[in-house]
Amino acid sequence: MAHRLLLRRIWTLSAKEIGCLPASFPAISSSSSFSTSLHPSSASASFLFPSHNLPRTSRRQVSFNVQDNEDFTERVINSQLPVLIDFHAQWCGPCKILGPRLEKAVAKQKGRVAMAKVDIDDHTDLAIEYGVSAVPTVIAMKGGDIIDQFSGIREDDELDSFVSKIMGK
Known part of the structure; x- marks a missing residue:
C-alpha cells in the first residue's frame, strides 16, 4: 500500500519537481504487491518521468x-x-x-x-x-x-x- 501511495505522489509531481529528483531515484522493491513491467534495478526518475522528452502539443478539448x-x-x-x-x-x-x-x-x-x-x-x-x-x-x-x-x-x-x-x- 505504501508503494502505491508513493507512486501516486511521484506521478503527480510537476515537471519542475521531477527535475530536482536525483538520477538514481530508489526503485520499487520486487517483493511489493504492486506489479510493474519495469525491472526494479533499471527504474530511475529520469527513465520513469522523462520530463524533457514530453511533447508540448496544444490539444483542443472537444x-x-x-x-x-x-x-x-x-x-x-x-x-x-x-x-x-x-x-x-x-x-x-x-x-x-x-x-x-x-x-x-x-x-x-x-x-x-x-x-x-x-x-x-x-x-x-x-x-x-x-x-x-x-x-x-x-x-x-x-x-x-x-x-x-x-x-x-x-x-x-x-x-x-x-x-x-x-x-x-
Whole structure:
C-alpha cells in the first residue's frame, strides 16, 4: 500500500519537481504487491518521468464544463467559434445518452465548433436566463447570438446535421 501511495505522489509531481529528483531515484522493491513491467534495478526518475522528452502539443478539448457566469461569458459568449451549449443535469437519464452523442458530433468537426456543458443544478441562473424548461436542451450560439436550439434526445444523424447546419450560419 505504501508503494502505491508513493507512486501516486511521484506521478503527480510537476515537471519542475521531477527535475530536482536525483538520477538514481530508489526503485520499487520486487517483493511489493504492486506489479510493474519495469525491472526494479533499471527504474530511475529520469527513465520513469522523462520530463524533457514530453511533447508540448496544444490539444483542443472537444467540450468543457462551465465553471461560473464569468467563464460562460468568456468561453461561450465571446467565442470566435460556434458553441453548442448542453444544458443537462446529473439525474437526467436522457442527458447521459445525449451528452456523449453530442460530443461525438462536435469532435467530427475537428475544432471548428466548441461544446459547453452547463449543469442546471449548479448554474440555475444560466438555465433561467436562456429559458431552459426541460433537459436536455441544446442551444447553438455564434458571436454571442442564439442561432438554433432543441430539447430532448436526438439520433446521431440528426445531431450531425444540427452541428453542420450551425457551422454554415
